[in-house]
Amino acid sequence: MFPDSLIAGYKSFLGDRFSRERQRYESLATTGQSPEVLVIGCCDSRVSPEVIFDAGPGELFVVRNVANIVPPYEVGGQFHGTSAALEFAVEALKVKHIVIMGHASCGGIRSFAEKRAPLSSGDFIGKWMSIIAPALDTLEDPGETPSDDYVTRLGLAAVEQSLANLMTFGSVRRRVDAGELQLHGAYFGIASGHLLVRDPKTRRFEAVVSDIGTPPSLLRCD
Amino acid sequence: MFPDSLIAGYKSFLGDRFSRERQRYESLATTGQSPEVLVIGCCDSRVSPEVIFDAGPGELFVVRNVANIVPPYEVGGQFHGTSAALEFAVEALKVKHIVIMGHASCGGIRSFAEKRAPLSSGDFIGKWMSIIAPALDTLEDPGETPSDDYVTRLGLAAVEQSLANLMTFGSVRRRVDAGELQLHGAYFGIASGHLLVRDPKTRRFEAVVSDIGTPPSLLRCD
Amino acid sequence: MFPDSLIAGYKSFLGDRFSRERQRYESLATTGQSPEVLVIGCCDSRVSPEVIFDAGPGELFVVRNVANIVPPYEVGGQFHGTSAALEFAVEALKVKHIVIMGHASCGGIRSFAEKRAPLSSGDFIGKWMSIIAPALDTLEDPGETPSDDYVTRLGLAAVEQSLANLMTFGSVRRRVDAGELQLHGAYFGIASGHLLVRDPKTRRFEAVVSDIGTPPSLLRCD
Amino acid sequence: MFPDSLIAGYKSFLGDRFSRERQRYESLATTGQSPEVLVIGCCDSRVSPEVIFDAGPGELFVVRNVANIVPPYEVGGQFHGTSAALEFAVEALKVKHIVIMGHASCGGIRSFAEKRAPLSSGDFIGKWMSIIAPALDTLEDPGETPSDDYVTRLGLAAVEQSLANLMTFGSVRRRVDAGELQLHGAYFGIASGHLLVRDPKTRRFEAVVSDIGTPPSLLRCD
Numbered sequence: 081m082f083p084d085s086l087i088a089g090y091k092s093f094l095g096d097r098f099s100r101e102r103q104r105y106e107s108l109a110t111t112g113q114s115p116e117v118l119v120i121g122c123c124d125s126r127v128s129p130e131v132i133f134d135a136g137p138g139e140l141f142v143v144r145n146v147a148n149i150v151p152p153y154e155v156g157g158q159f160h161g162t163s164a165a166l167e168f169a170v171e172a173l174k175v176k177h178i179v180i181m182g183h184a185s186c187g188g189i190r191s192f193a194e195k196r197a198p199l200s201s202g203d204f205i206g207k208w209m210s211i212i213a214p215a216l217d218t219l220e221d222p223g224e225t226p227s228d229d230y231v232t233r234l235g236l237a238a239v240e241q242s243l244a245n246l247m248t249f250g251s252v253r254r255r256v257d258a259g260e261l262q263l264h265g266a267y268f269g270i271a272s273g274h275l276l277v278r279d280p281k282t283r284r285f286e287a288v289v290s291d292i293g294t295p296p297s298l299l300r301c302d
Numbered sequence: 303m304f305p306d307s308l309i310a311g312y313k314s315f316l317g318d319r320f321s322r323e324r325q326r327y328e329s330l331a332t333t334g335q336s337p338e339v340l341v342i343g344c345c346d347s348r349v350s351p352e353v354i355f356d357a358g359p360g361e362l363f364v365v366r367n368v369a370n371i372v373p374p375y376e377v378g379g380q381f382h383g384t385s386a387a388l389e390f391a392v393e394a395l396k397v398k399h400i401v402i403m404g405h406a407s408c409g410g411i412r413s414f415a416e417k418r419a420p421l422s423s424g425d426f427i428g429k430w431m432s433i434i435a436p437a438l439d440t441l442e443d444p445g446e447t448p449s450d451d452y453v454t455r456l457g458l459a460a461v462e463q464s465l466a467n468l469m470t471f472g473s474v475r476r477r478v479d480a481g482e483l484q485l486h487g488a489y490f491g492i493a494s495g496h497l498l499v500r501d502p503k504t505r506r507f508e509a510v511v512s513d514i515g516t517p518p519s520l521l522r523c524d
Numbered sequence: 525m526f527p528d529s530l531i532a533g534y535k536s537f538l539g540d541r542f543s544r545e546r547q548r549y550e551s552l553a554t555t556g557q558s559p560e561v562l563v564i565g566c567c568d569s570r571v572s573p574e575v576i577f578d579a580g581p582g583e584l585f586v587v588r589n590v591a592n593i594v595p596p597y598e599v600g601g602q603f604h605g606t607s608a609a610l611e612f613a614v615e616a617l618k619v620k621h622i623v624i625m626g627h628a629s630c631g632g633i634r635s636f637a638e639k640r641a642p643l644s645s646g647d648f649i650g651k652w653m654s655i656i657a658p659a660l661d662t663l664e665d666p667g668e669t670p671s672d673d674y675v676t677r678l679g680l681a682a683v684e685q686s687l688a689n690l691m692t693f694g695s696v697r698r699r700v701d702a703g704e705l706q707l708h709g710a711y712f713g714i715a716s717g718h719l720l721v722r723d724p725k726t727r728r729f730e731a732v733v734s735d736i737g738t739p740p741s742l743l744r745c746d
Numbered sequence: 747m748f749p750d751s752l753i754a755g756y757k758s759f760l761g762d763r764f765s766r767e768r769q770r771y772e773s774l775a776t777t778g779q780s781p782e783v784l785v786i787g788c789c790d791s792r793v794s795p796e797v798i799f800d801a802g803p804g805e806l807f808v809v810r811n812v813a814n815i816v817p818p819y820e821v822g823g824q825f826h827g828t829s830a831a832l833e834f835a836v837e838a839l840k841v842k843h844i845v846i847m848g849h850a851s852c853g854g855i856r857s858f859a860e861k862r863a864p865l866s867s868g869d870f871i872g873k874w875m876s877i878i879a880p881a882l883d884t885l886e887d888p889g890e891t892p893s894d895d896y897v898t899r900l901g902l903a904a905v906e907q908s909l910a911n912l913m914t915f916g917s918v919r920r921r922v923d924a925g926e927l928q929l930h931g932a933y934f935g936i937a938s939g940h941l942l943v944r945d946p947k948t949r950r951f952e953a954v955v956s957d958i959g960t961p962p963s964l965l966r967c968d
Contacts, residue, residue, distance in 0.1 A: 082486050082499045083339055083399050087510060089355035090497050094511060097353060098495045108348050109407055109493030115347035117305055123387045125337035126330050126359045128352040131319060133311035137348045137492075144366040145383040146390055152596035152692050153424065155654040161367040161383045164430035165345050168368055171421040172409065177305050185331055187394065199393040200473055202375065208386035210599040216867040217694030218701075237694075244691040248596050250661030250681075251422050253688060257662075257727060264304050270359075271331030273320045275312050277304045283701060288309060289316060423660045526930050526943045527783055527843050531954060533799035534941050538955060541797060542939045552792050553851055553937030559791035561749055567831050569781035570774050570803045572796040575763060577755035581792045581936075588810040589827040590834055597868065605811040605827045608874035609789050612812055615865040616853065621749050629775055631838065643837040644917055646819065652830035695866050708748050714803075715775035717764045719756050721748045732753060733760060 101137060108138045115141040118169040120162070120242065121181045122148045122188070126270050129181060141169050147188035148181055150242040151211050153249045163249075170251050176261060178246060182239045183268040189235045193226040211245075212238040236285055239265040239278070323359060330360045337363040340391040342384070342464065343403045344370045344410070348492050351403060363391050369410035369457075370403055372464040373433050375471045385471075392473050398483060400468060404461045405490040411457045415448040437463040458507055461487040461500070545581060552582045559585040562613040564606070564686070565625045566592045566632070570714050573625060585613050591632035592625055594686040595655050597693045607693075614695050620705060622690060626683045627712040633679045637670040655689075656682040680729055683709040683722070767803060774804045781807040784835040786828070786908070787847045788814045788854070792936050795847060807835050813854035813901075814847055816908040817877050819915045829915075836917050842927060844912060848905045849934040855901045859892040881907040902951055905931040905944070 098105065118141045119129040129135065129142050143165045150162055169175045182189075192209040199205055215237035222230040243263055246252050255261035265278030267285050273292055276285035320327065340363045341351040351357065351364050365387045372384055391397045404411075414431040421427055437459035444452040465485055468474050477483035487500030489507050495514055498507035542549065562585045563573040573579065573586050587609045594606055613619045626633075636653040643649055659681035666674040687707055690696050699705035709722030711729050717736055720729035764771065784807045785795040795801065795808050809831045816828055835841045848855075858875040865871055881903035888896040909929055912918050921927035931944030933951050939958055942951035 081484070082401075082488070082510075085361070086339065086355045086357075086401070089357055090510060092356040093354055094495055094514060096356070102495065105348065105495065106493045109491075112407065112409070113347045117308065123363050123365050123391070125335045125361055125363045126327065128350070128357075128359070128362075128364070130350040131352055131359070132315055133308045134314040134318070135308075135311055135350075137350070137353070139307070139347055140350075141345050141347045142350070142366050143345050144364050144387075146387045149383070151383075152598075152689070153658045154596075155424070155651075155657055160426050161371070161373075161430055163424065164426040165366075165368045167421050167424065167426045168410065169345070172413075179304075179308070185334065187334070188390070199389050202385065202389065202471075204382050204386040204389045207599075208383055213599055213867045214597045214692060214694030214697075218698040240697065241692070241694065244688075244697060245596070247688040248658060248685070248692060249424075250658030250685065253658075253684065254662040262303070266304070271328045273316055273324065273327065288304075288312060292316060423657050525928070526845075526932070526954075529805070530783065530799045530801075530845070533801055534954060536800040537798055538939055538958060540800070546939065549792065549939065550937045553935075556851065556853070557791045561752065567807050567809050567835070569779045569805055569807045570771065572794070572801075572803070572806075572808070574794040575796055575803070576759055577752045578758040578762070579752075579755055579794075581794070581797070583751070583791055584794075585789050585791045586794070586810050587789050588808050588831075590831045593827070599868070604870050605815070605817075605874055607868065608870040609810075609812045611865050611868065611870045612854065613789070616857075623748075623752070629778070631778070632834070644833050646829065646833065646915075648826050648830040648833045652827055693868075706747070710748070715772045717760055717768065717771065732748075732756060736760060 105137055113138050113141070113173070115139055115173060116175055117141065117177045117179060118143070118166070118173075118175045119179045119181055120145075120148050120150060120166075122146065122183055122186060124183060124186065126185075127181070127183045127268055132268055132275070141165075141173060141175060143169075146205065146208060147186055147192075147212070147238060148183075148242070149208070149211050149238065150180065150245045152245040166246075166249065167251065170249070170255060170261065174255075174260070177264060178252075178261065179264045179266055180239045180242045180246075181266045181268065182235045184232065184235070184270050186235055189238060190231050193222065193231050193234050212241050215241040236265075236267060239267065240283065243278075326359055335360050335363070335395070337361055337391075337395060338397055339363065339399045339401060340365070340388070340395075340397045341401045341403055342367075342370050342372060342388075344368065344405055344408055346405060346408065348407075349403070349405045349490055354490055354497070363387075363395060363397060368427065368430060369408055369414075369434070369460060370405075370464065371430070371433050371460065372402065372467045374467040388468075388471065389473065392471070392477060392483065396477075396482075399486060400474075400483065401486045401488055402461045402464045402468075403488045403490065404457045406454065406457070406492050408457055411460060412448075412453050415444065415453050415456050433467075434460040434463050458487075458489060461489065462505070465500075549581055557582050557585070557617070559583055559613075559617060560620045561585065562587070562610070562617075562619045562622045563625055564589075564592050564594060564610075564622065566590065566627055566630060568627060568630065570629075571625070571627045571712055576712055576719070585609075585617060585619060587613075590649065590652060591630055591636075591656070591682060592627075592686070593652065593655050593682065594624065594689045596689040610690075610693060611695065614693070614699060614705065618699075618704070621708060622696075622705065623708045623710055624683045624686045624690075625710045625712065626679045628676065628679070628714050630679055633682060634675050637666065637675050637678050656685050659685040680709075680711060683711065684727065687722075770803055779804050779807070779839070781805055781835075781839060782841055783807065783843045783845060784809070784832070784839075784841045785845045785847055786811075786814050786816060786832075788812065788849055788852060790849060790852065792851075793847070793849045793934055798934055798941070807831075807839060807841060812871065812874060813852055813858075813878070813904060814849075814908065815874070815877050815904065816846065816911045818911040832912075832915065833917065836915070836921060836927065840921075840926075843930060844918075844927065845930045845932055846905045846908045846912075847932045847934065848901045850898065850901070850936050852901055855904060856892075856897050859888065859897050859900050877911075878904040878907050902931075902933060905933065906949070909944075
């Protein structure tokens with residue numbers, strides 16, 4: 081049975097947002113989409129990009145994978161879902177912004193920091209998270225038990241890694257050089273609601289809005 | 303510069319949903335997530351699962367890739383983002399439902415049907431979409447120019463393909479057999495707002511709500 | 525038989541440079557090397573970094589591979605000679621500069637541009653050169669027969685690709701961020717003797733010395 | 747800023763060697779290179795093959811990796827820089843000699859003998875040096891702390907290993923059998939300036955020139 085909660089939610093959507101935005105959906109179906117922003121976010125159930133950015137239909141092209149990771153350009157590989165979505169967004173849709181959006185309390189980042197045992201014989205999570213292995217080299221040794229601070233900083237370092245990996249795609253580099261595409265890093269603190277945005281000059285993550293209470297430190301934003 | 307529209311949207315989220323749901327976000331940050339549903343949806347900017355199912359934080363674990371595809375279980379591969387997310391959702395979060403959610407007017411499906419030229423030298427989209435190649439064999443030959451009907455049916459056949467691919471994962475099969483996990487197919491018509499859900503017995507996709515106007519045909523739901 | 529030319533050359537080295545620099549060699553053998561510069565150059569017999577930079581013993585740590593390529597950080601691979609040398613230079617020797625040094629008339633670049641048939645069943649050259657495939661996406665389509673200009677621009681784009689790939693190594697990124705390491709691009713025109721150096725702000729390659737005759741254009745430096 | 751020392755060195759090269767050898771550089775740019783010798787040397791800043799063999803432009807095709815290693819022919823691998831260079835030198839340039847050139851005080855050899863901890867999370871050096879693991883089996887057990895003698899002998903055994911690995915390439919074997927290609931081992935003592943060359947019959951390394959002072963022993967040539 082299709083989940084009742086989804087049926088109920090869909091009916092609520094029909095009666096509320098869809099009836100209000102119906103013309104926009106109809107128009108988007110006719111003209112096709114032309115979003116200006118690609119968000120690469122996490123699968124986590126608490127960090128929907130459309131919710132956090134209050135985005136309407138047609139605004140965000142959204143990739144969601146575990147821990148919002150971009151792998152480097154890989155030659156010879158087969159099924160690279162994220163690279164495929166990136167290629168489509170950049171080459172076909174010609175988005176103007178790419179946002180790598182990390183978040184606090186990320187299970188993927190934490191399990192990688194804690195070097196947990198594989199979940200299955202395929203160890204897909206272990207292989208996938210290993211894309212951020214080089215980010216470890218930008219941080220000090222966490223010792224036996226990584227602190228919360230360390231896990232947060234690893235999350236930010238992983239965003240940085242994905243930004244570097246983005247630049248290994250020729251199509252991204254060409255458009256960035258031409259001033260047609262901008263790359264951004266962001267980080268959402270689930271508990272506090274803080275959104276941190278990376279300053280491209282200093283490479284620091286700074287809070288967009290501070291009057292909801294100052295985050296204890298930029299490194300402990302949740 | 304971080305896009306103004308995202309900053310504005312985030313402030314709207316802070317003042318509206320976040321202030322209303324703040325306790326829920328705080329609680330979810332403390333207890334961690336425990337969503338019951340994994341949705342595998344498309345990156346398309348018009349089909350946000352949280353919007354269409356009016357879902358709150360913590361409800362949906364969401365993978366989004368081009369054309370909402372699940373690859374078959376692959377031995378020896380490296381960076382399988384969707385398989386990693388699937389493994390995490392099934393083994394760590396123990397979700398009870400997986401929804402493969404297709405949609406009308408999917409650019410990935412259409413470009414595959416039309417065998418378009420590669421977008422870049424890497425041809426990541428071409429390689430990625432080739433996962434649904436077996437779905438072609440379930441349909442008649444579309445001739446030179448695939449009709450809209452054909453593209454819609456290919457979209458539905460691709461959902462069917464992904465459902466079969468899900469069953470190539472031992473952990474999925476085991477939990478389905480134990481009655482702990484259900485697999486679903488769904489399809490959203492952007493223009494009409496129709497949601498079609500796959501009947502597991504007949505394998506037909508049927509409209510959940512019909513009083514918004516009957517879809518011209520189940521295969522032309524948009 | 526060991527080649528006579530090498531024996532003769534060695535004797536010349538012994539009688540000339542070694543006798544003049546003997547103390548330096550002895551001292552370097554005792555203290556170990558501490559070069560400040562890593563050069564990643566091509567195997568080509570016409571572009572010895574020590575000759576072009578008139579460098580003495582202990583000055584340049586030199587990797588030479590076909591077409592002076594740095595692959596992106598790769599997880600799970602086995603025998604990555606260039607990544608190993610990079611790791612050693614950055615982490616153990618703590619070099620302060622990395623120079624990617626391209627050159628005109630590079631056989632590797634040309635064969636890649638011309639999509640030549642594999643040299644052997646292993647096609648090691650083809651696989652190796654495919655690391656620069658994304659650089660193709662930064663240039664226009666060369667048509668059937670790539671022009672000399674195109675091959676030159678591909679050589680410069682390949683240097684740019686390797687600089688992007690360097691930044692996927694966490695240890696490189698950390699030291700660049702800390703101001704302890706600088707990355708450079710350079711290009712040597714064999715016929716004219718011109719050395720072009722990349723301006724990190726404009727990403728253009730400019731001649732270091734121009735009074736040996738102006739290069740016809742920055743893109744035709746040989 | 748591009749290193750001043752390199753700019754100064756380049757100007758010295760322009761005024762001295764390049765002005766003397768300009769015709770040779772111009773001619774080599776026109777006709778292309780046709781070196782007869784491939785040298786596989788170490789990245790070490792103290793062992794430039796062009797310096798030690800006083801070689802002019804066009805004479806030596808030079809691969810430089812950590813510890814002058816040739817991996818065995820590998821099926822299915824991706825980015826084998828040294829194999830690619832070897833293939834290019836043998837199949838395209840048809841070199842007549844390959845020289846594996848080891849040297850005293852090699853940091854790669856020593857770190858392998860001492861089983862040092864990884865330099866980074868990728869452990870590229872560890873993986874790379876493991877190519878010479880079989881050479882360990884040709885030597886006695888070094889005990890806890892490998893002696894200098896042991897490290898020297900491991901360096902020579904590693905050259906021997908690389909010579910064996912060269913013969914795993916069909917194209918090398920074919921040309922060696924046809925008398926068109928010769929394989930050589932050499933070893934440079936940095937402090938003393940001694941060059942040892944391997945006698946293919948006895949497999950012993952013997953000094954080319956002895957009147958610069960007898961090396962204390964063939965195994966302690968530095």
